[in-house]
Amino acid sequence: DIQMTQSSSSLSASVGDRVTITCRASQTISSYVNWYQQKPGKAPKFLIYVASSLQSGVPSRFSGSGSGTDFTLTISSLQPEDSATYYCQQSYSSPYTFGQGTKLEI
Amino acid sequence: QVQLQESGPGLVKPSGTLSLTCVVSGGSISSSNWWSWVRQPPGKGLEWIGEIYHTGITSYNPSLKSRVTISVDKPKNQFSLKLASVTAADTAVYYCARLTTVVTKNWFDPWGQGTLVTVSS
Numbered sequence: 001d002i003q004m005t006q007s008s009s010s011l012s013a014s015v016g017d018r019v020t021i022t023c024r025a026s027q028t029i030s031s032y033v034n035w036y037q038q039k040p041g042k043a044p045k046f047l048i049y050v051a052s053s054l055q056s057g058v059p060s061r062f063s064g065s066g067s068g069t070d071f072t073l074t075i076s077s078l079q080p081e082d083s084a085t086y087y088c089q090q091s092y093s094s095p096y097t098f099g100q101g102t103k104l105e106i
Numbered sequence: 107q108v109q110l111q112e113s114g115p116g117l118v119k120p121s122g123t124l125s126l127t128c129v130v131s132g133g134s135i136s137s138s139n140w141w142s143w144v145r146q147p148p149g150k151g152l153e154w155i156g157e158i159y160h161t162g163i164t165s166y167n168p169s170l171k172s173r174v175t176i177s178v179d180k181p182k183n184q185f186s187l188k189l190a191s192v193t194a195a196d197t198a199v200y201y202c203a204r205l206t207t208v209v210t211k212n213w214f215d216p217w218g219q220g221t222l223v224t225v226s227s
Contacts, residue, residue: 046215
């Protein structure tokens with residue numbers, strides 16, 4: 001199985017800050033990474049696909065980058081509603097696996 | 107747009123079988139997508155359980171493969187999960203999700219709202 005490791009389990013930042021969440025795959029996976037946002041008691045919300053493509057309706061302050069084994073999710077100007085847990089997920093091969101999550105507190 | 111809704115017992119006894127159904131609305135389960143189950147133990151991360159195509163082809167996570175069965179009911183536009191020989195470690199929120207596929211790229215969207223299943227006597 002491909003292991004996805006998010007370097008931080010939690011982050012604290014302020015409104016207006018620029019925040020980067022990182023994710024590393026245990027083997028090269030091209031750009032087959034997706035990102036999700038999950039708020040307490042809710043299902044994950046799909047944000048970004050194939051590393052850098054923004055899902056329709058997702059605010060443009062969210063962006064993604066990376067290829068190979070290292071990937072990042074960046075929020076350019078934090079808003080209060082961005083407080084959530086963020087997960088990366090590889091779609092390179094089955095079984096699909098997720099990072100352990102990064103909880104972002106604002 | 108496509109919406110998914112899970113249903114099933116919220117409490118299952120140890121050694122019993124967990125059974126859940128996911129109804130798909132706003133679209134056909136026979137579209138060119140796979141349909142998945144994902145679970146999340148309380149306070150923990152997400153684990154992919156398995157998936158099914160409308161033709162009945164399945165793929166399971168090897169960590170659960172011996173206990174999992176996913177099936178599809180096309181007339182009812184729904185798919186189901188059975189997990190046998192459950193223990194407390196199977197207590198989780200269970201989500202159904204569509205694995206949206208575009209060429210070779212895929213992602214989980216949309217998701218159901220999730221249903222908590224507790225394994226306890």
